[in-house]
Amino acid sequence: MLYAVTVHQDAAGVAGAVATAGSLPAYRLVRTPPPPVRPPVLDADQRRVVDHAGGPLLVLAGPGTGKTTTIVEAVARRVHDGLDPEAILVLTFSRRAAQELRERITRRLRAAVGAPLAWTFHAWCYALLRLRRPADPLGVPPRLLSGPEQDAKLRDLLAGTREVGRPRWPAALAGCLTTYGFAEEVRAMLARAREVGLDPDALARLARNAGRQDWAAMATFYADYLDALDNVGAIDYPELVQRAALIAEGDGVGAELRRSYQAVFVDEYQDTDPAQERLLRAVAGNGADLVVVGDPDQSIYGFRGAEVRGLLEFPARFPHADGRRADVVTLRRCRRLGPVALAVSRDVARRIPATGLPAEYLRAHRDLVAAGPPVVERVEAQTYTTAGAQAEGIADLLRREHLENGTPWDRMAVLVRSAARSMLLLRRMLVAGGVPVEVAGDELPPARDGAVAPLLLALRCVDSSPDELTAQAAHTLLTGPMGGADPTSLRALGRALRAAERAAIAAGAAGAGAYGSGTPAGAAAPAASAELLRQAVVDPDRTLLMVEEHLARPARRLGELLRSARAVRAAGGTAEDVLWVLWSGSDWPARLERASVAGGAAGRAADRDLDAVVALFAAVGRASDRHGPGTGIGPVLDELEQQQIVGDVLAERPARPDVVRLLTGHRSKGLEWDLVVVCGVQDGEWPDLRTRYSLLESERLERPELGGVREPVTRTELLADERRLFYVALTRARRRLVVTAVDSPEDQGMSPSRFFHELTDAERLGVSVTRGRSRPARPLTLPSAVATLRRAAVDPESTPAMRQAASVRLARLAAALDDAGRPLVSAARPGRWWGLVEVTSGEVPVVAADAPIRLSGSSLSALATCPMRWFLEHEAHAQDVSNTEMGFGKVVHALADEVATGRTPPDLDELDVRLDRVWRHLGYEAPWRSEQQRVAARQALARFLVWHTAARGRRLVASEVPFSCDLAVGGRTVRLRGFIDRIELDDAGRVHVVDFKTGRTAPSAADVVRHPQLGTYQLAVRAAAVAPHGQGAGAEPGGAELVHLRLDAGPDPVPDVPGPDAPGAGVPGPGAPAGRRPVRAPKIQRQEALPPDGLTWVDDLLVDAVECIAAERFPPRPGADCPMCAFRRCCPAQDDGRQVIT
Template structure:
């Protein structure tokens, strides 16, 4: 046998890392490092070097005192903080560390519970529920218990029990119970003592909830910490754990709750080696169960081996900011109570700045209104970036609550400031892309169940990114649907259903719109109908999957891949590559990187055997759900930024669907929708995993904890908002569950065994919590702190908070009066706009010439963002364009109706916008009113209804409810108008019969006649309300009108619609009504308008106003021919002229875009004062 050489083996070997040099510690830091044995409390304010102190303490214990790395346990509260500590300790150690030195509380607890759980109990690892998953489980159990009547909930809770809100309340109460170290039996006892039967029922439910989670091998966060504490305190395991962890460090100790304190006592109590670091002034998570008394009472809770209180060391030198920011922050913090903290331990509040005077700034700015505040903040940030060179990612804007963020985000983006919003700040369900997908998913569930569809949801679907119809296209679709619905299967005219009803029918039965999309229907209406049909078919496909019990992920994927939306998003991002920022820098190739990663993450789903979607935190750097999360140098356009955001959100939604599939097995789509409806991105999952690109951070003060920037704007510091001292009661009063006998022991943890109903928080306590939060916000700045507020000129308007005055006393710059909106932003767009204004309206020729030269310089620059400086891009210098597709095909006759001729004659521009562009907003109820009255008038002629007011009124009642008026009072008013109208019709009909001069021949008589006009073919189409013949054999046409206003007498003589009817009669459209076709030739005896809503006179209020038009004369040309010639020329030339007149303008809806009106003037007026091309006006 021949020996073959073995192939070379390869291994990935990290490059040798250089050991980080030891920092220089001050005396306070060194005293912490030198501390030997026993508990120690380190009080450290912002920027005092606590992280450096912790790192050096760990390094000292390992390198100088013989501890192995695995014997050191460092606990903190965020993944980012844990990662930073691990990295910095590893960089300082001269050895390889095989175990993670730092971890989060929950990660440590999970490992502890997993390690000591019975290996025979479960075949799969213990799964940790997210908050939203826990809420879903709670609601399922509550609703199931109601059906089984296993728990006797108080009757007062009955209406709330099936709601999601009650599940959230119940989860808070159970979490509070575990945070206090209590069991369900303790909650029941507290409820009995306080007379709260709801607590007793909740305790019974708590027991059932824990049993269910145990059976399914699940656990929530609160239970995880509680059970970790039980394991740590177990005499069988405690010696092992204490021997394993010889030295314990806890960072951010002010954020602990009693359950976490209890676990620490089990691990490192009885005088063992424990160092905790924190700042009571930064305790801001009371709403999550954190208890500031934990750090204030640490010295008494954790005593030395001799029984003495634990010593306290204060770090008293701040390195983050200089004396001015320090003084402002101290003014905020000095009024925060410190409880029983010893006076000698309060030195942490008076640190010395290490930076010199003048090295930092504090600005206070007041603004006249929120818009001015947002725009000035954007201007301030741009100026700092462009003039001072501060990086975008070295700046942040902080707010009290997330509700203030959308307004600021829009203002920053509009000013060209790249902005990033952390995913946890924006609930996933509120992302526009996710909302669109969830809306489609919800419609598919409704379709599968055969339930009634929500018309508004259908409209949102069709006009959203999945349906992709704009508002004008939706109007076109609705008009086509109503036009077709106005005729029944027998060809009889009827009242069409409302647009909403027809859209719902379209989604439920897509084939109803099929005739609109076949080959016989061309033009825009057919294209719109085709897209609506495709969207409806897509929902039908999704509904079939839902009915077949497909997973939420499968249904979502069907919806996502069934449209062109993904392609549009990717195209928007691809189009942004190579664009430039508003400051002139050319973008690099990274503009579409996230699109590629997001596309792969979603597209990968179809190729995975299990159908799972890639973890968004792995694919996109942990920023799924973030706004503008790609490295968006200002090169990316607004459209590209929105596309990045949408793709990230879609990836996050698919990841959530995949997780639901894995953790809950075959979850139904309806249940998934319910879960997502209340889903919040977990704070530590997508939060600070790394910022994606250079962008200003926009986030809440809570999220800013632990972060810092050179420039920080604390915005919206308003009275009533910050502090928000409202008393927030809750249904189950979880916040009032308190430890029981507080005098039984000096140890607050031991005292937490029994429970009681505590007092609600006082206003002073709420303000103190808000002051801590404001203190955290103002201490995030390294070099410049800006505090802004609205100071309304209205005494009852928004006013600055009292917190602003605390900062203002130490400000280096402050507003003397509220500032109004800036004239222009500091962006290239703003510069170009101002130069264009100066070039045209500058005070002197020299100024105008200088502005024009600068515009020329910008226009010649190879920077796409400077393109608006070039005259070729100025609308006022462009020629009016013509559409590539004529309004009427040149090889086809011009089709007109009487109403179209009337409209073109009055104002051709208005006709085009209404009839062709479908831009008019017509009330379906107004149309329905007229159709109802016309239908009744026609039914009288056909003999279906007697011409009696009572009979007509009764017939009207049968169908009146189909008109969906906006309010009952409107419906009642219009009903009275309709009663009067049919009453006048009955009176007119009776007068006609009594006169016995004419008899009716037909009602709703449709016609079509072809004419030759001005060397062009014209087809006149329409429907005559009523056709009559007089005793002399002449035919008369009656047109019923239900408008509120009648034309003048002079207008009737050349009324275009009546003229068309008479022309049609003269061309034989009524011949067949008088006898056999060809036997009798009808001649027009005139036409008339019968105004059913206008009384004849004060003496005859119950009779309608009748306005007759004379028949054609043999000795003079009939006026209608001239009108037809003009209309044909207008349609063929496509010159839509704005023709002002009282008749045309009184009720016109297009005044704001009409070039003949001051409010409709535009830059095109210099080219064509009253004429607009089709394409321009349609757009």
């Protein structure tokens, strides 16, 4: 509404203003007169409605047929004929629709109206209840419960039923009374009972007749629930309509209402439920002037209790005073859809069942004629290979429509079947594609938005004891926007914490270590990094004492933030107070503000995140108010996390201009845009034919006059409901309609649904079908444009004129600045181009020229396999190492050493006991995973005992033998060092090296011939770095072997099981009980002995390694290990990698 500021002064006022120092002229707001509204040109069908003399009338109005205009003109006609505007009642189903009707009627009448002309059903019922309700002693009107408030009230009452034993629920339901799911079942049952007109007594009678004990208990709870609401002066939405109907049916009230409202109009009548129909019968029955407008093909709110039968049977249910059936008028001229879209929608509508309405009316209703101005319309059906390609394709389609055709953003929309399944991915991809998008505030509950997940997790942590913080929660918070740690810095912090604890263990500060007494030798080690990071957040002052500040900063900052929030909670702060401390206590808000100001895709993402945070604060505030003072954080969080829909708000937020709307098909009802994309018409999603059966079967309740119980919803009825929703989505577009689906080439991938196939079968009607689209090769975005120009500017195949033109445009983009003087397109500046950046050399060499190059057997093997992977793992420490896998190997190796050195007998049961003492310290997150690996560890030790006790013609001389030797290689000193798991001597005095492996795979036989690790060990033996008992310098190698403790040797028979007193007793044999299956010998792979002197292939590997490290060139080397490599995604040698190292 527009206002103008006008100064009204007379001469005396001017004189007074001059005489009085400091006085100002008087200002008065004068409303700008609205522009004159010209009566629209009506077609013959609309004119029949406007000229309707009185009595009940059903108006069948399809999409775009001008039903709202018809209602407005019918109201204007009655006012023009002398009817008082306050004697006209207009009802509709949404606040937005009621507001639009009020504004249009008011402008059309050009006169002030004392009371609202258009109401929602619930608003009018509330007004009637306040007017006719017995006076409250304190004059307090009844308070409407929102959805979340009702849920909270129901849960409280259900919890009380267990204590007082009323009602007596069936034993099968006793365990679920306090669950959220059961509260939702009860809420649905209460709503359905009111919709069909069942009070507690009627529901009790129905339960007795049907033999339903759960319904009988529900009837008792129903009565208690209504009493509880009355005691606090509250009422819920279903009861609101029920009580309004009871009042309207009371003595004299119905007649008075009919005298007050001499004309009643109802829009979207197909969405009425039986209770609302009952109310209308009391207000405008018996042949009164009642005009209802609806479309049976757009009845999509059956899940809320709406029954399309009410519209289809309206002529019989609301007859004239003389008994004649109500009149029917069909609006047949569609002003929204063009001929192609209209033909497609007619093809869909003809598949929708609509029994109850005479065939001639239904035929006339569906045979619409395109009557709008001629437009260039397009109806398209597109399939994509993946869901990601579909989202990116839609983003590109919207941008092209906006940039190439000039369609404003706010005249485009994307519709989905389900917000929970599709909306988050689509919103993220649209924002990334440069499309400004808005999701309706009540489409997704705040807790479902990933942007606020860190705040909710932090709130949950604050509400619990610090010791209850899990390692996963600590990791999530540290790497989230409040902690601000990236994976690399977090790994560095974990290593620093482990080093600090390792030093403490070595110094005896940890007593017997983390494992306590009886720990296998070599197994005492710091806790897992995940556990140490958790401790750093719980107690940063103690845990981070010996860690450098730049590494400790994220954990210290997060720990202090959580501590501050707990202090506010302990001081009596509300959930909203604690949330504010968490939000404002980091630099996250400032970062979002900077990104928002900068604009672009990042700015739009920041705007979206800020909107989500604001919505979360509002939701937390409302939930806190509902629970009342003194409520802790837990109940508020429980309510938010269980919300499936957003709590009611008093007014819908208007749609933002210049943004694309992303919403569900249900919410699109009554709206229209120039371009509409109906996304995700997938098999299993649209139509969604999952059975809607509920535990209490509320969907089976029926009106008493129809028997009270109906048959379960059939698959045919579900399909009809889904087709109506699809029909609504298809009829929202004025100019261009695009329907998309994913058609995966994989056998078990996603595929289009029957609705999509029905659409593609309509190619004869003008539908353009495109199949198998992938991600846009060149999306119409600024980054893509810059990439194309850069490619053209440096492409030697381009003409000089093309390269010059591309360079000029890049220069213009590079010079563009925003209002703050910052570059708008940094990527256009050559200084930011990766290909032009010189290869950098580190200021500090990987290995100083005068320092020895330290190599172990495993590192030499890694360097020979892939230099890039070796550098990232051993020098950059970039791999996210699995501490549990490392711990598995350490424990098995330690126990094998104890058996070899005689400190532990070779008995599996004894080893099992030793294993149990340390297993819990390995830090497996999932119990099932821990149990699985525990079984694998026992089997590995059993294989070891089989191998250990077998005769090999060699004797054991040492276990876990350290070695170190310096070799001159290529002018550099190479220091070989490491541990050899086991050394044995044969009868000839040759040294045999054994290396135990606990991995799940084995190298090929060809690879073992030149296995670098085994070769390194043999070279160390030959170089006298290993001097076993009885041998001098320069022992002769006898070969080496890999013993795979997690792999069986093959189908050989199990060796005889030793007796109870013999070595190896306890190894399960063929007759072992369940859970202790027989094990075979481990898989063994042997490497031939190195020659006693001269250069070998191992020396060649060392030369290559020295040259690679000295040159500091670490190229990727594709091989068999690539599929399992942790760096595959960033490897330039892989198709799915990206260049990050040169």
